Amino acid sequence: MNTMPIYFRNTPVTEPFTFDSIGNNWIQDQMNRPKGYPKYHYLQTEKGRGILKVQGKKYTLNPHEGLLIAPFIPHFYYSSDTSWQTTFITFTGTIESSISQLLDNRQIIFVEKELGIQLGAIISQMVENYETHPEDSLSISMDCYRILMHLSNGIHTQDLMKEPLYQRYVAPVIREIERHYDQNLTVQSLSRQVYITPQYLSRLFQKFLGCSTYEYLTTYRINKAKEYLMLHQRMEVQEIAGKTGFLDTSHFIAMFRKQTGVTPLEFRKIN
The missing domain is CATH 1.10.10.60 (Homeodomain-like)
Structure with missing residues (x-):
């Protein structure tokens, strides 16, 4: 098994939601995207620590913390540790345009540790399942929907936790x-x-x-x-x-x- 698995979608999109790319246990290099990324992009720290700069703010991503970034939002990230290991997923699908509404049109969503542990587990399971059953597009679509729903619920939970x-x-x-x-x-x-x-x-x-x-x-x-x-x-x-x-x-x-x-x-x- 690849110790740093990463997969890119290479078949036509037929499901409501699916991944465009996905990976975990990834030794993360520095990345500068002055024009952003064309898909919704979620990046989460597994080990080490990373710095992500977007929309004039600097986020430190400790283990199990993550950030979702909307399409075409300029950003820059790099390791602040000896080795920065990440999990990531980018989203596509036949109703990809509905993602922004699902996420209350938020361009940036910071994910704290408790939710990050759940998302990391889902992504790891998706990678494992894809390695053994790449044809199971329905399960992949459901998992992508679960991740998006967790992110949607997390928006409101972050505000409510102040109550x-x-x-x-x-x-x-x-x-x-x-x-x-x-x-x-x-x-x-x-x-x-x-x-x-x-x-x-x-x-x-x-x-x-x-x-x-x-x-x-x-x-x-x-x-x-x-x-x-x-x-x-x-x-x-x-x-x-x-x-x-x-x-x-x-x-x-x-x-x-x-x-x-x-x-x-x-x-x-x-x-």
Whole structure:
């Protein structure tokens, strides 16, 4: 296996999102792009430390910290350590033009360590999967979408983490949902974990995220169900319901239809 894997797309673009280039364990050289890069470009430190200058600002990228840069934004980066090792991905796809809207038209997004660990793991898994199954374009597209959604969510989370009530009550509940969405979570059990009433927790979710705790939990589970439906074509709907925390298949189908307008099987056919 290549110790410094890097791959460039060499087939026609047929998926909504995919990579134009991707790599990890990369010994990063100095790079000066006075006209920017033509794609959305995410660069993250694995080891060492790098300096990135863009739009008059200087960013220090410590391990697991990263920066997403929009197309054609001039930038310059270099190592501030003996060796700077990076992970990176650039994005393309049939709906590439929608990325800016997905990211609130941000030209620069700084990624802190906690999110960077998640993104680095996804990119590393993508590289490993591409080495063994380069034809699996659907899985690649889903992973690219996951990265973009993490970046989109990270925009709002960075601002919200400045809010004491969000940090104390809402953020721990979101982490619990992300880790254990497949288990028998309820608004009551989640609120007990942060020692407040279910009603107050839902008011906080509504204030900061625009939805109730139950709506957030259900939406997260439905999004996970979409991944199962697309990536595991032979998995039964009943099994997907169980894997995403729904105890009753009929309830799962009803909630899925309410959120998406179609049944799980119709969603699978469409996609």
